[in-house]
Amino acid sequence: MKAQVTLLLGFALLGTTGCSHKDESAALKPTAFGSAIVESSGGKQLAQTGSLLPQSVVVQVNNDQGTADPGALVEFAAAPGVNLDPASALTDSSGQATTNVSLGGMAGRYEIAASTLDKSHKRVELKLEEIALGYQQTLGRRLNDQYCDRCHNSESTAERVSNYDNLEVKPHPFSEGDTLNKISDADLAAIITNGGPALQKSALMPAWGNTLSKSDVQALVAYIRAVSDPPSRNSGLSYIDTGH
Amino acid sequence: MNEKPTSFWQKLFGDSTRAFGVVSVIFLASMAIAPAKNFFSEWRHYQHGYLRMIRNRSEANTLQRHFTGGIQQVWLPELGVVDRCTSCHVGLKEASLTDVATQPYRKHPAIPHNLDQFGCTICHRGQGAATTVAEAHSSTLAWEQPILPAKYIESSCGQCHRGPLLGTPQLNQGRNLLSRQGCVHCHMVKLADGSTMKATDDPPSLSHIADKTSREWIYAWLKDPQGYASTSTMPNFKLSDGDARDISAFLIANSTPLPGDSAIVSAKASADPAAGASLYGESFCASCHAVQNAVGNMVGGDVGPELTRVGTKVKPEWLQAWVRNPRVYDPATGMPHYRFNDAQVATLAGFLRDKTDSDFLSNVHLDLATPDQIAHGKRLVSDYGCASCHEIAGIKKPENFAPELSRIGSKPTTQLIFLPGMQHTLPDYVAGKIKNPRAFSPGLKMPQYTFTAQQIDALTTALLSMNERSNTLPPSLAVPGKTDTDYQPAGKAGKLMNDLACFSCHRINGHGGDMAPDLTWEGSSVQRAWLAEFLKNPGTLRPSLIRRMPRLNLTDSEVNELTDYIMTVYQTPNVDRDSLPLSGYSQGQVELGRQLFYGKYSCQGCHIVDTKTDKGYIGPTLTHVGSRLSAAWIFEWMKNPQSLRPGTVEPNRAMSDEDARALTAFLMSQKGGEKSSSVRASGNKPHTEEVAKR
Numbered sequence: 046m047k048a049q050v051t052l053l054l055g056f057a058l059l060g061t062t063g064c065s066h067k068d069e070s071a072a073l074k075p076t077a078f079g080s081a082i083v084e085s086s087g088g089k090q091l092a093q094t095g096s097l098l099p100q101s102v103v104v105q106v107n108n109d110q111g112t113a114d115p116g117a118l119v120e121f122a123a124a125p126g127v128n129l130d131p132a133s134a135l136t137d138s139s140g141q142a143t144t145n146v147s148l149g150g151m152a153g154r155y156e157i158a159a160s161t162l163d164k165s166h167k168r169v170e171l172k173l174e175e176i177a178l179g180y181q182q183t184l185g186r187r188l189n190d191q192y193c194d195r196c197h198n199s200e201s202t203a204e205r206v207s208n209y210d211n212l213e214v215k216p217h218p219f220s221e222g223d224t225l226n227k228i229s230d231a232d233l234a235a236i237i238t239n240g241g242p243a244l245q246k247s248a249l250m251p252a253w254g255n256t257l258s259k260s261d262v263q264a265l266v267a268y269i270r271a272v273s274d275p276p277s278r279n280s281g282l283s284y285i286d287t288g289h
Numbered sequence: 290m291n292e293k294p295t296s297f298w299q300k301l302f303g304d305s306t307r308a309f310g311v312v313s314v315i316f317l318a319s320m321a322i323a324p325a326k327n328f329f330s331e332w333r334h335y336q337h338g339y340l341r342m343i344r345n346r347s348e349a350n351t352l353q354r355h356f357t358g359g360i361q362q363v364w365l366p367e368l369g370v371v372d373r374c375t376s377c378h379v380g381l382k383e384a385s386l387t388d389v390a391t392q393p394y395r396k397h398p399a400i401p402h403n404l405d406q407f408g409c410t411i412c413h414r415g416q417g418a419a420t421t422v423a424e425a426h427s428s429t430l431a432w433e434q435p436i437l438p439a440k441y442i443e444s445s446c447g448q449c450h451r452g453p454l455l456g457t458p459q460l461n462q463g464r465n466l467l468s469r470q471g472c473v474h475c476h477m478v479k480l481a482d483g484s485t486m487k488a489t490d491d492p493p494s495l496s497h498i499a500d501k502t503s504r505e506w507i508y509a510w511l512k513d514p515q516g517y518a519s520t521s522t523m524p525n526f527k528l529s530d531g532d533a534r535d536i537s538a539f540l541i542a543n544s545t546p547l548p549g550d551s552a553i554v555s556a557k558a559s560a561d562p563a564a565g566a567s568l569y570g571e572s573f574c575a576s577c578h579a580v581q582n583a584v585g586n587m588v589g590g591d592v593g594p595e596l597t598r599v600g601t602k603v604k605p606e607w608l609q610a611w612v613r614n615p616r617v618y619d620p621a622t623g624m625p626h627y628r629f630n631d632a633q634v635a636t637l638a639g640f641l642r643d644k645t646d647s648d649f650l651s652n653v654h655l656d657l658a659t660p661d662q663i664a665h666g667k668r669l670v671s672d673y674g675c676a677s678c679h680e681i682a683g684i685k686k687p688e689n690f691a692p693e694l695s696r697i698g699s700k701p702t703t704q705l706i707f708l709p710g711m712q713h714t715l716p717d718y719v720a721g722k723i724k725n726p727r728a729f730s731p732g733l734k735m736p737q738y739t740f741t742a743q744q745i746d747a748l749t750t751a752l753l754s755m756n757e758r759s760n761t762l763p764p765s766l767a768v769p770g771k772t773d774t775d776y777q778p779a780g781k782a783g784k785l786m787n788d789l790a791c792f793s794c795h796r797i798n799g800h801g802g803d804m805a806p807d808l809t810w811e812g813s814s815v816q817r818a819w820l821a822e823f824l825k826n827p828g829t830l831r832p833s834l835i836r837r838m839p840r841l842n843l844t845d846s847e848v849n850e851l852t853d854y855i856m857t858v859y860q861t862p863n864v865d866r867d868s869l870p871l872s873g874y875s876q877g878q879v880e881l882g883r884q885l886f887y888g889k890y891s892c893q894g895c896h897i898v899d900t901k902t903d904k905g906y907i908g909p910t911l912t913h914v915g916s917r918l919s920a921a922w923i924f925e926w927m928k929n930p931q932s933l934r935p936g937t938v939e940p941n942r943a944m945s946d947e948d949a950r951a952l953t954a955f956l957m958s959q960k961g962g963e964k965s966s967s968v969r970a971s972g973n974k975p976h977t978e979e980v981a982k983r
Contacts, residue, residue: 093440093443093458093459094442095438095439095441096439096440096459096743097440097742097746099743147440149439150438151390152398179399180398180399180400180401180456181398181400181456183457184455184456187458192940195907196907203835204835206906208894208895208905208906208907210904211894211904211905211906212894212904247891248888248891249891249894251894251940252940252942255940255941256931263399267399281387282387282388282390284390
């Protein structure tokens, strides 16, 4: 009996010490304290639900003079279900901290908070937003790449030269939430299906109703809503860190 | 003994009445255990929670009407599905619950399938019959399959859908990687339709390798393939110096010379880098081959090997022979036989020879190989299964060299050996094995690949899709993909087309690449004179593309042979070439067509007819379309482009016959003439040299 009790106690002890090891940030000791934290790259990316963002999220800690601050501790936080690898890091020689982000399993917007402590141990925070696409939005994204992007995206890449500048009436980039959020889902679907003239807009926007199926058009609308900035009412939920 | 009142028991069972009363109470209490357990069950708790939640919503009445209490079940005997998930996930089908973030009450996101027809566990795995959270979601002693993590969810689509789907990019990529990275050279993958997955990476034969390269290069390559070319698909076998030395010794000793392989042309290799660069550009070598530029970006395609350091690898005389006719060394190569003249061979080979990296071989010093080393090298080549991928004279391709993966997605976790600290789930095991195979045991032969985290996820997704269900699916439920045919063109023209490697880029009758247009019905589409001229001197048709048809330096008789074959054989029954004339349309028709082109259909958004005013940059330039295409083709195309070329980006406008006829008249009036030169020289052509991949 006594032996059992001590054994149990032993397990309990083991358990508690095991838990305390989990906290990685305890091992990282900052050697510097910045005064501001800014985004270097990696905000506003798209990924499928549960998947790794294509690029790492990189933030930079600056000191009072506005120059990069190496050795500061940056802690990343996000809603449950988001995987941050690592969840905390010291800034490197160029004052930057990097984390790889896998988004949660639900489509919507995920807020990634990066924070550091300043000299007076006050928390300075930066919030980034990433977008997780569900099945429908992913399908819409592929359709966008195939049919829409060449005109609606003004930026050229090596593999895809944009047609935006060649058009007399400029198409709306799909991130242009200020304009597109005012158009209802039904009207957006109507423009895609029947072309610009269906809503007294330019004939340069052709009718896609005979090329794309109804569910394709719905998928495109879902994608347009998912990427709009500012978010539309139909952009899906926002997931923020509630742990701290 | 009886006198001593052992008060407690005495009180309860002192006389028979009491005993009866107490036993009855105990009996009643035990009777209540089952109903109580049921009453306090998890699913009931969640259903109460749901009812509380919907009470405050505006559409409470509708939701209340849809709600049915008790255990819910989707039963699909054909698929072996008994899913009670909807007992807790009550709101899955409620369209209005999109704003609910708390589980288990969220609406299911939009998917193309009806939940009642597919259930839940077909896609999400988990234990469908369970009615508690832990048993349904996690693996238990009696149930191995936990819920599938969201990032691998596309693997479930792949159980039934055998071909690529637009909405499953990760699954498509993973399946491509299995072929493209050569996984299936060693691992047999039997597909559910009975065929075997084939590799598409085409590793070179090593039987004549001494003609091509030096032992030093082989050594350095074996030690670090990505050090030579970061895009290389050759994995790293982590060989010791001695093993790399012995394998290189064996491969050189085993190699036999191939006649014609070192026939150096009489002309001296030209040292004019500008001429070489321009010939490299004109020949569109960059459509298939990449070269790393000064800033470190890869410029060019990934069909052929990277050429950044090719001068360090190959022997100059081999390079000349290869550029002259690659089919001598490798009859099955995907590279076209360009028919360069001696001067061009010298220029291009000289240009490529200068792409060197003095560092790559600087530390490699090998002594003359001993017979023992060669024998040891041969043993290593057999042990590591080199012949699974490469043809090596005297070594048989091993069969079943690595475990078959046809049902890897159902492998029981009890049969897996996990690494310390790893989650004990199948997806984690598969991903871990791809990421670092030798971590599982230093003695394993599987080499180290250089996959990105995203590629590992894609490969894992594809592997998980191959499981018991995908292999035992009733045929009526399987959705077959398009399979590549083994179409071969016939006769002299067929031989010519293979020699020119047309199928590396073009697809015909379901066989070939997808870099360039499908030519299955090219004969119905184009005019003979245009095709002959294009084959001789390919111009720019689609200004926005960076991959172009190369000039293959064909002779007149070769051009005639090809043109005749294409015009006769590649005809669609849906286009009658003689139904509409090539010219002679009335001015009124042409004018009406012009109005439709610029007005109602606004074609100028994507196409150029008048180079002064039109800027459209997506479809082909139409300044010469009247001397390029047949009128009947244009007419049919206007009415339904996808019927002629499935997947083309041109929207189907469902035009009336009148509109289509007028537009045909207008387009047939565009015969080029003086405007022609201005198109080609308009500078719109993005220069491949400057275009960086990524």
